[in-house]
Amino acid sequence: DAGVTQSPTHLIKTRGQQVTLRCSPKSGHDTVSWYQQALGQGPQFIFQYYEEEERQRGNFPDRFSGHQFPNYSSELNVNALLLGDSALYLCASSLLGSSTDTQYFGPGTRLTVL
Amino acid sequence: QKEVEQDPGPLSVPEGAIVSLNCTYSNSAFQYFMWYRQYSRKGPELLMYTYSSGNKEDGRFTAQVDKSSKYISLFIRDSQPSDSATYLCAMSATSGGSNYKLTFGKGTLLTVNP
Numbered sequence: 001d002a003g004v005t006q007s008p009t010h011l012i013k014t015r016g017q018q019v020t021l022r023c024s025p026k027s028g029h030d031t032v033s034w035y036q037q038a039l040g041q042g043p044q045f046i047f048q049y050y051e052e053e054e055r056q057r058g059n060f061p062d063r064f065s066g067h068q069f070p071n072y073s074s075e076l077n078v079n080a081l082l083l084g085d086s087a088l089y090l091c092a093s094s095l096l097g098s099s100t101d102t103q104y105f106g107p108g109t110r111l112t113v114l
Numbered sequence: 115q116k117e118v119e120q121d122p123g124p125l126s127v128p129e130g131a132i133v134s135l136n137c138t139y140s141n142s143a144f145q146y147f148m149w150y151r152q153y154s155r156k157g158p159e160l161l162m163y164t165y166s167s168g169n170k171e172d173g174r175f176t177a178q179v180d181k182s183s184k185y186i187s188l189f190i191r192d193s194q195p196s197d198s199a200t201y202l203c204a205m206s207a208t209s210g211g212s213n214y215k216l217t218f219g220k221g222t223l224l225t226v227n228p
Contacts, residue, residue, distance in 0.1 A: 004157075033215065033216075035216075040122070040220070041220055041221075042118075042120070042202055042204075042218030042219050042220050042221050043158070043202075043216070043218050044218075045215035045216060045217070048214065048215065055214075056214050056215055058215060088155075090157055090158070092216075102148065102160055102163050103160075103216060104160060105150070105157040105158045105159070105160075106157050107156055107157045108156070108157045110155070
């Protein structure tokens with residue numbers, strides 16, 4: 001049973017560029033959430049997607065946008081990159097309305113902005 | 115005041131010791147409480163999941179929730195060097211029986227010395 005997968009593993013960009021990160025949820029899951037984890041901090045919620053719609057959003061600017069596809073996979077897009085966007089970006093999947101409804105995380109994409 | 119407070123440590127213990135990890139929170143709406151383990155440069159791995167107050171045991175791990183004090187704990191018995199990792203507490207409110215965003219503590223870095 002494949003878990004949550006993310007690509008790429010690492011990414012280096014320069015300020016002002018745009019980046020797209022990808023996530024495939026755990027088999028049987030329909031909901032994808034994205035988190036940003038700065039060094040030495042806990043993950044911070046960016047947004048959650050269900051049925052191809054953004055279901056809830058954290059305190060992140062509009063430079064952060066996302067998309068969910070019919071196969072439940074998801075993309076996170078960040079425009080006009082800032083140095084402060086350097087972080088580990090985590091994708092988590094879950095099954096909406098299940099008895100436990102816990103979120104399972106992928107390995108993350110480490111983004112470095114120079 | 116942050117919604118979730120967690121002592122970042124670091125915490126260093128000898129092999130076989132009992133480890134106690136704790137978080138406090140301020141949001142009374144939190145209903146679901148989780149502990150994740152994160153190895154260096156990896157994604158968080160779900161360890162324990164509890165709903166509302168009480169205790170839950172799974173092998174060497176015991177999770178406790180005291181909603182009246184807004185305090186949660188994770189105990190690790192007979193700690194092993196392989197338990198060396200960052201431990202993150204996470205919480206969420208509920209709406210219609212479904213989790214929304216997880217709110218994390220900063221994480222506690224634990225080292226178990228052989």
